[in-house]
Each structure stands twice: as structure tokens, then as C-alpha cells.
Amino acid sequence: MATMTRRVFLTPLALTLTLTLVSLVARVNSHPLLTNAFWSASAVLLIWQVALYLHCRHSSSERSFQVNIRPQHYLQAGVQLAVFGYWGWYWPPVYDMAWLLLAQLLFAYTFDMLLQWTRRESYVIGFGPFPIIFSTNLFLWFRDDWFYLQFLMIGVGFMGKEFIRWNRHGKLTHIFNPSAFSLGLFSLILIATNTSDLTWGHEIATTLVLAPNIYLFLFLIGLVVMYYFSITLIAASAAAILFALSALYAAFTGIPYFLDSEIPAAVFLGLHLLVTDPSTSPKTPMGKGIFGIFYGTGVFVLYALLGALGAPTFYDKLLCVPLLNLSVRRIDSLVHSIQQNRILSGWNLEWPFSRANSLHIASWAVLFATMTAFGATDGRHVGDSLPFWQKACSNGQRNACERLLSIETVYCDDNSGWACN
Structure with a gap:
């Protein structure tokens, strides 16, 4: 085995040792079960890389790195980190998670590296794990005594990305948003086993509003992602349908559908930073609009369904994303059929969606201003x-x-x- 290949294995080894060292900080070391979770994760990674190294040595195969820095990854991560920073200023447990976030990043890079090297010779290194880890932790954390499940959830997300693929537009690509896949799967398990109390899920969903003007903050930072990746139609369509359905419900019943908001802050976060992954959502403007409408409608229906089943309703924003990812090719096919149909194309159904992204952003700003004027964002809500x-x-x-x-x-x-x- 080449000297260079032996050297590249020093990278996952260094990351694993760093993860082990993080277990010595007071935040981790003061909780025996949390410490054990760190050591168990490190042990699994160490055993895996030793076995892989010995396999490469026996087969004289090489392993290497390819660098691919994608703006999609580091810009998303920057926006997500801004949410952590602002939210944590008003809810201290977020800052208390800092060491655990670092540990998950170390685990994610090492796990992804070993997974790719197990299946092929080269690992594509970049900022990819950052938005996956940040997105996961914006919606669900396991409590310290059960934190080994957090590492497991991260691993499941990367395995879904690697193994569950399809051919789309002539390219083999992953079907699911990695964080949404693991969040959706673990949400189903937690609901089925009635063990949501093992997580901070309820607190995460309800404490975002402790940060003043959280809707305005999410709207402003969301513009960064919208500008660079043209996902405005997804978020705007989801918000529009939720706002409309909530208003209709309140008009008919006299009480708010979501009780203390027109669109819960955690859902507003989800329609900006969870469902909008450019890699697992439609590419066409009309497809993005349909995708967003489906997400908003899905959240609306799931909220009532989960409540009727006696399950925590904060899972509403998580459960429908994997299903939407599965529907992307059908949405693309539907849009293509509309474009090819003489009658439907004559109705110019694409017109609202086919404007430039700058106009979509302007329209979204008008919609947000309208929602704010109606008391659907920041400010005191009648449900309070x-x-x-x-x-x-x-x-x-x-x-x-x-x-x-x-x-x-x-x-x-x-x-x-x-x-x-």
C-alpha cells in the first residue's frame, strides 16, 4: 500500500482521537452515560478504520481525498449557525450544546469518510457534513443519558445518503435530504414507542419564540439562501398555503389552528432550512412551487393527525419531508406533462412561477409583510x-x-x- 494511502488514514484517526478528547471536557465528563456514548462512538470508528486499513493493506488498494468546496454547503451552514447564535442568546441550553455539536461534526466527518472509503477509493471532502449536523440539531437532540442515539441518528442519515439513491436527470444521486431522512425515521420510532421524552424535541419547538422577532430574523437570514440557490418558491409557497389554511380555519371556528400562532416558529424555520435542500427538491420553478404547497399542506394535516393520535405535534414539520423527497420525480414528471400539454400550456400555468428569482424574493417579502400586518408573525398573538x-x-x-x-x-x-x- 502506498505511503500516501497510509498517511490519509491519519485524518480519520486524528478526528477519532479528538472526539475522544472532547469526552474529557467538563460538559461531557460530568455525565457518565454521556461519556460512555462518546467512548462507544469513538470505539466503533476506531475499529472500522483499523479493519479498513488492514483490508487496504492486504488488497494493495489505495484511498485518497478529493476537495470539493460547494457554496451550497458553507452558506447553509453559516445561516444555520446564525440561528443557533441568536436563539442560544435567549435560551442557554443551545450554547450548552456547543461541545456536543462539535462532537457530532467530528463523528460525521469520520463516519462519512470511512463509509465512502469502504465503497470507493476516494473521499470527497468539503463542508457537506456541516449543514447536515446543524440541520439535525435545529430540530431534535437526544438528552445526555441517551446521546448515543444522537450519534446513531447521524450515522443513519449518512447511510441513507450513500445507499438510497436513484437516477435523476441522468445522474445517480441521493433521494433524501440526509438530515430529514434520519429526523423523519427517528420521529416515527419515537412516536411508535412513546419515548419523545428522551429528546429535547418539545423544548426546541417551543423556545425559538424566546428570541425577540424570531420570524423577522428567520426571514432576513433566509434571504441569503434564497438569493444564492433560488429556493424562494418552496418557502414562500409553503408559508402562503399555511397562512391561508390557518386563516380559513380561524374564520370558520373562531380559534387559531396552531393555538398560539398562525405558523409556528419551528415550522417557519423548517420551511426555510429543512425542506429547501436544493439537492433533494425540484429544479423547475413550477415544481418548487408545488413542492412548497405540498409541504405546507402536509404540515397542516399532520398537526391535526398527530394531535388526534395523542402524539407530540412538533413532529409535523419533520415527517412529511422524506415523503416529499420521494415525490420529486413525480413532481418533475407532472411539470413536464403540463409543459407538453397544448391545452394546459395555453393557460400559461407557469407564469406565476417563471419570473426571475429576484422577483420571487420581492413577492415573498410582500407576503411576509402582509402576514406581519395580520399579526401572523412576531408580536402578541390572540392565542396568548x-x-x-x-x-x-x-x-x-x-x-x-x-x-x-x-x-x-x-x-x-x-x-x-x-x-x-
Whole structure:
């Protein structure tokens, strides 16, 4: 085996040793089960690379690196990191996760490297693992005692990316958004086993609003991704359909569909930084619009379905993304059929979607301003009003008494004696 090949194996070894060293910091070392999770992950990686190294040595095969720095990866990662920074300023557990985020990045790079070297000779190195890890952690963390499942979830995401592929536009590519695949799969398992309390999922979904003007913040940083990767139609279509469906529901029932918002902040985050992966979404403008409408409708339906089943509703934004990824080729086919059909093409159905991306962004800004004017983003929402829910509960409206109880519980926890009676 060539000297260069022996040298490249020093990279995963260094990453594995660094992961082991991170287990010695106080944030990790003070929790025995968390420390064991780190050591177990390091041991698996070390055994794998030793076995792979011996295989390469026996077969005289080589392993190497290829560098591919894609703006899609580092710009997404930068935007996601900005969310962590702003959100964590107002909810300290986010900053408390910093060492665990670093550990996941070390694990992800090593796991992905060994996985690719197991299947081929070269590993494409770049910023790819960053948006996968950040996206996963923006929506779901396992608690310290169960953190080995976080490493497992990361590994499943990369395995899905590597093994579950199809031919699209003449190119073999992964079907699923890697983070959405693992998030969706683990969400189903957590729901089926009624073990959501092993995660910070509920807290993550509800604490984004602790950051002032979080909707405006997400809108502004989302413009960066929209400008560079033309995914505006996905986010805008999803937001538009959710806003419309929520407004219709409130008009007919008199209470908000999502109880304390028109579009939950975590869903607003998802339609900016989860469903919009350029690699696993449609390429055509009309396809992107359809994709976004499907996401918004899926979230709307899943929220009611999960609530009816007694499952946590914060999974609504996660479960539909893998299904949407599977629908991409059918959406592409539908768009192609519309373009080829003389009657449908004569209706010019593509016109709303075929404008330049700058016009799409301008239209999205107008929509966001409209939503804000109607109180659907930042600011006090009618669902935050105690008298509103007291009246709705007395009228026997859906979920009104449960919402009233949850508000009174918050007041009680804040030492408001009247709410504890």
C-alpha cells in the first residue's frame, strides 16, 4: 500500500482521537452515560478504520481525498449557525450544546469518510457534513443519558445518503435530504414507542419564540439562501398555503389552528432550512412551487393527525419531508406533462412561477409583510390571551380548555398563586 494511502488514514484517526478528547471536557465528563456514548462512538470508528486499513493493506488498494468546496454547503451552514447564535442568546441550553455539536461534526466527518472509503477509493471532502449536523440539531437532540442515539441518528442519515439513491436527470444521486431522512425515521420510532421524552424535541419547538422577532430574523437570514440557490418558491409557497389554511380555519371556528400562532416558529424555520435542500427538491420553478404547497399542506394535516393520535405535534414539520423527497420525480414528471400539454400550456400555468428569482424574493417579502400586518408573525398573538381561551373553553371549542390549562400552568410555574388553585 502506498505511503500516501497510509498517511490519509491519519485524518480519520486524528478526528477519532479528538472526539475522544472532547469526552474529557467538563460538559461531557460530568455525565457518565454521556461519556460512555462518546467512548462507544469513538470505539466503533476506531475499529472500522483499523479493519479498513488492514483490508487496504492486504488488497494493495489505495484511498485518497478529493476537495470539493460547494457554496451550497458553507452558506447553509453559516445561516444555520446564525440561528443557533441568536436563539442560544435567549435560551442557554443551545450554547450548552456547543461541545456536543462539535462532537457530532467530528463523528460525521469520520463516519462519512470511512463509509465512502469502504465503497470507493476516494473521499470527497468539503463542508457537506456541516449543514447536515446543524440541520439535525435545529430540530431534535437526544438528552445526555441517551446521546448515543444522537450519534446513531447521524450515522443513519449518512447511510441513507450513500445507499438510497436513484437516477435523476441522468445522474445517480441521493433521494433524501440526509438530515430529514434520519429526523423523519427517528420521529416515527419515537412516536411508535412513546419515548419523545428522551429528546429535547418539545423544548426546541417551543423556545425559538424566546428570541425577540424570531420570524423577522428567520426571514432576513433566509434571504441569503434564497438569493444564492433560488429556493424562494418552496418557502414562500409553503408559508402562503399555511397562512391561508390557518386563516380559513380561524374564520370558520373562531380559534387559531396552531393555538398560539398562525405558523409556528419551528415550522417557519423548517420551511426555510429543512425542506429547501436544493439537492433533494425540484429544479423547475413550477415544481418548487408545488413542492412548497405540498409541504405546507402536509404540515397542516399532520398537526391535526398527530394531535388526534395523542402524539407530540412538533413532529409535523419533520415527517412529511422524506415523503416529499420521494415525490420529486413525480413532481418533475407532472411539470413536464403540463409543459407538453397544448391545452394546459395555453393557460400559461407557469407564469406565476417563471419570473426571475429576484422577483420571487420581492413577492415573498410582500407576503411576509402582509402576514406581519395580520399579526401572523412576531408580536402578541390572540392565542396568548388568557381571557380569549377562558371564553373559548366556556364555549366548548376544540382544544380550548387544554390550551387554557397550559397557559395557567405557565403562570403557576412563574409563582402566580391564582393560577395554581
